[in-house]
Amino acid sequence: EVQLVESGGGLVQPGGSLRLSCAASGFTVSSNYISWVRQAPGKGLEWVSVIYSGGSTYYADSVKGRFTISRDSSKNMLYLQMNSLRAEDTAVYYCAKTVGATHIDYWGQGTLVTVSS
């Protein structure tokens, strides 16, 4: 059974950093495309980033240069390093197994990141 479990969310001050983790089971992270998608409170879904099976990475303009997606094949884990955080980054962050970089077939339960002083 495919499962994705995010962790690492919390309260952080503007300008601060946070690293989100996503533990995957039931499939191999390094053989798949994995995305991060976020949802601000009461708002819609926003695509954040994707890492391809081959290692290529892509980012939304809103986070480019501040966020870094990575994976650890030995642990079957995915990460999102978030730097220079802003209030507008406040959201629930979902880790998601992605098919061919085009659609998401499995989602985690999400982890809440709050950027506030």
Added chain:
Amino acid sequence: QSALTQPASVSGSPGQSITISCTGTSSDVAGYNYVSWYQQHPGKAPKLMIYDVSNRPSGVSNRFSGSKSGNTASLTISGLQAEDEADYYCSSYTSSSTVVFGGGTKLTVL
């Protein structure tokens, strides 16, 4: 990376059909047959309903169907049921190798 355009809300009575539109550009919806639709109930993670414009994942009711014409994709739900009340989001692959979502549509079953 502008969001795809969806109506903020749609409504229908049980048994009726509704259609939600999703308008993009030549760099996303019109350029690729990679439009997906997701259903999200309050407090829950989204669920894939349609992928690659018109394909249904295993387990999704055949009351859900998708189509595309030019830069506009559509999700149609027939035989509306109370459990269909949720938020619906479209998404598309883009020419920048990114993905863009629509703003979301709240479906109310009257």
